[in-house]
Amino acid sequence: MLSRFSVFGVLAAGALVIASTASAQSDRLVLLNWSQYIDPALIEAFEDEHDVEVVENFFNSNGELFSMLQAGGVRQYDVIVPSNYFVPRLIEAGLVQPLDHDRIPNLNNLMEEFRDPGYDPNSEFSAAYQWGTTGLVYDRAALGEQPASWSVLFDESVNPDAPFALPEDGQVTLGVACAWLGHGYDCTDRDELEEAARLVLEAKDRRNFAGFIQGTPVLQQLVRGSVSAAITYNGDYLFFKTDDPEGYADIEFVIPEEGAEFWVDTMMIPAEAPNAALAHTFINYILDAQVGAQLSNWTYYSSPNEAALPMLDEVLQNPPVTPTDEEMEVLEFTPSLLGEDLRFMQQLWREVESR
Structure with missing residues (x-):
């Protein structure tokens, strides 16, 4: 549920300052993520493909993410990556906006159980990132x-x-x-x-x-x-x-x-994201089959992307990354x-x- 490598993160206060500077520019996407949770090459490829800059900020816990949004981050970040059990809290608090599925055709790449999860029916507000x-x-x-x-x-x-x-x-x-x-x-x-x-x-x-x-x-x-x-x-x-x-x-x-x-980290868009259009484009990019495989091969976490599965490294298809049937039951x-x-x-x- 949490990521992973948060010990290498930056201070949240500093991140807010960076985001405040970046969010006013339409050619920038401000990503609030767990530290060391995306292959830098994927960021660079997205920047080159769309002629934009991605500004990465980090948080160390779901609670910290929630507090950062309440403190003004809801107007400063474009994409956030909370864990599944915080998704309903963010929705109830009005801190996130519904996704426009027409802008994210790659949602169809997700496995069925991740397209309609209990924590967010029909993925109305969130798209699965890693599990x-x-x-x-x-x-x-x-x-x-x-x-x-x-x-x-x-x-x-x-x-x-x-x-x-x-x-x-x-x-x-x-x-x-x-x-x-x-x-x-x-x-x-x-x-x-x-x-x-x-x-x-x-x-x-x-x-x-x-x-x-x-x-x-x-x-x-x-x-x-x-x-x-x-x-x-x-x-x-x-x-x-x-x-x-x-x-x-x-x-x-x-x-x-x-x-x-069993946890799922998700992608969501804050309610007042300064660049919601680019945020949808970024989420669709992450859900591309090749991108999804590259993401998991770099993080060592399982992909919810069914289309990416054939391209995953062998180590990701066995325990401890992929649980056994017996383990899944508990x-x-x-x-x-x-x-x-x-x-x-x-x-x-x-x-x-x-x-």
């Missing part, structure tokens, strides 16, 4: 061979000493705790969420709890040995392992049998909470963080 999974990552040298289970994080008898971390994203962490408790990753029942919060507090109180660390930077801590188990994203894991096979030789990624997250979207349900979850997580 992936969030799973358990651990150091086999420190913990030995572990089963595909969240037990290494929540069962002290399984891991009494090795340092472990949990993500800063409250909804993901509570979802994982719900899965371990047998309620399913996508639990929304308040009693179940409160039970999950108590479990996270118990984990937080253990002496080998290393802190709340997001999925990308924790991979670097795993290879340094300061963390032995954590939660991360399948594409980031493969990216780092491919880049440093020796350093990550004992680092394993698994989808726990109790359940885990994967769930992070629920798209709104209204009182969202406020309840946010308050619950604030209490977890503050204790």
